[in-house]
Amino acid sequence: MTNRVLNTLMERAEEIRALGPVNERLGRLEEPAVKALRDSGAIRMLQPRTYGGMEAHPREFAETVMGISALDGSTGWVAGIVGVHPWEMALASPEVQREVWGDDPDTWIASPYAPMGVARPVDGGYVFNGRWQFSSGTDHCDWIFLGALLGDTDGKPVQPPAGLHMVLPRRDYEIVEGSWDVAGLKGTGSKDIIVRDAFVPEHRALPFAKVISGEAARESGLDDPVYHVPFSCMFPLGITAAVIGMAEGALAHHLAYQRDRIQITGTKVRDDPYSLYALSEAAEEIATSRIRFLDNACRMYDTVAAGGEVTFAGRAAGRRAQVRAAWRAVQAMNEIVLRSGGNAMRNDNPIQRFWRDAHVGLAHAIHVPGSVYHASALTDLDIEPPQGPMRSMI
Structure with a gap:
């Protein structure tokens, strides 16, 4: 199969390669590296076609990430991490998809998924608090997936634990500057995230058990095999x-x-x-x-x-x-x-x-x-x- 995204990026191979030391010095991707990923559509490879995505074969996506990473590790890492998030967003509620992609299908979504926050149920959703590490490429993203444990009415995790993936807009979380000081992948800007008493409506909470079991994919009604x-x-x-x-x-x-x-x-x-x-x-x-x-x-x-x-x-x-x-x-x-x-x-x-x-x-x-x-x-x-x-x- 012809990998048009990878071919497009390889036309800019020298530019991406040369940006490696620059990304490392900045502690995040330099804007030309971000533009190369945006222009090629690398982050939309696993995005649904209804929002301008390609619904690409997993092999094609993986080969693209490998090709970028062989030029610069940090650029490839961000492409790999941020590029997977549209796949899960496709399993989320139509309402949150419209919120994220309705005005701009090129909107990027960060993470991490580690359940380092607690979501306390309230009327219509949750009050959410926590701190997370390793949010790769987060400076270039306007939304985020954050892992959470479902809490009780006192804000303590329920037992047995129940995981949620919470979706928040940029205004509801803080990126901690100076929190990414590491030996490698310096250019990924994988900074800490803090959430303080953010209200997350019910439709922006995705039960992790449904994601990992495949139930979320079945409920989504998506036909393309990549989502299953x-x-x-x-x-x-x-x-x-x-x-x-x-x-x-x-x-x-x-x-x-x-x-x-x-x-x-x-x-x-x-x-x-x-x-x-x-x-x-x-x-x-x-x-x-x-x-x-x-x-x-x-x-x-x-x-x-x-x-x-x-x-x-x-x-x-x-x-x-x-x-x-x-x-x-x-x-x-x-x-x-x-x-x-x-x-x-x-x-x-x-x-x-x-x-x-x-x-x-x-x-x-x-x-x-x-x-x-x-x-x-x-x-x-x-x-x-x-x-x-x-x-x-x-």
Whole structure:
């Protein structure tokens, strides 16, 4: 299939690549990088057609994020994170969709989804309070998804916990300046968010249980299969694609840098069988990460497109594939970056930036393997996995 969005962005590849150090110094995306994403339609790839979106195949979206991330990690990360939000907004009430996109279909939506706030029920909606970290690309967004725990009338989380995704306009939350001071992905501007006693009407609250079970997609009436792919596949899609793309970017710069490099021993890298062995192995591992990750998304899509439903075991295996793809790509990248020589660590060498960005991306909660591997192993053994956290995000 022809990926018109990616092709459009590749026409601006040199510009996006050159903006990498600028984004990092600013601590957010420079406006030309934002404009490149807006002009290409990258953030509207998973948006419904009724609001100017493309309803793109998950593979096409992931390939686009990989391509951007191989040019600049921060730009790709924002494209991956912000670009997934229209997918969930398509599952929300028609009323909130009109509020967000009615005047401008290019309106961007931030997050985070971590349930760090409490929503206290009141007449017509909720009173909402909380503080969240890691709102990537938030400076460029006018609305936000925020994770919440449903509270009781006293504002204490109910038991057992019940999660909500709350949708708020920019006027109802505060972006905390200076809260993003990190080793990598500096240009993503993933700042803290504070909400104080905001009223959120009922139609702007989406029960997380309905999202992850697929019930929200079924109730939405949307026919396109992309909206019936499990949340546990779609939510990590842009994040893991960005990390793999960063590894691909590091590999491309490593190849260019090593081509004529002479090591301190006087040996050309091209004549060093050990370096060449490591290079070939890493290149294949990164390529395998891409293939396995994309294949997993395609399998999910094909299942729902054929009218089927992805089982818990299938979702667990899919999360395992996604997590392992990210770790495999970063571990392979380490093998070549650590053989790039000391000059690769200079700030004017893009290799070190890709290296830092990919490691910070790998630290995202969606890449923590423990509970995912635990659940997928038990399902492979035909044993019911435990309830609670071991099922989280599966």
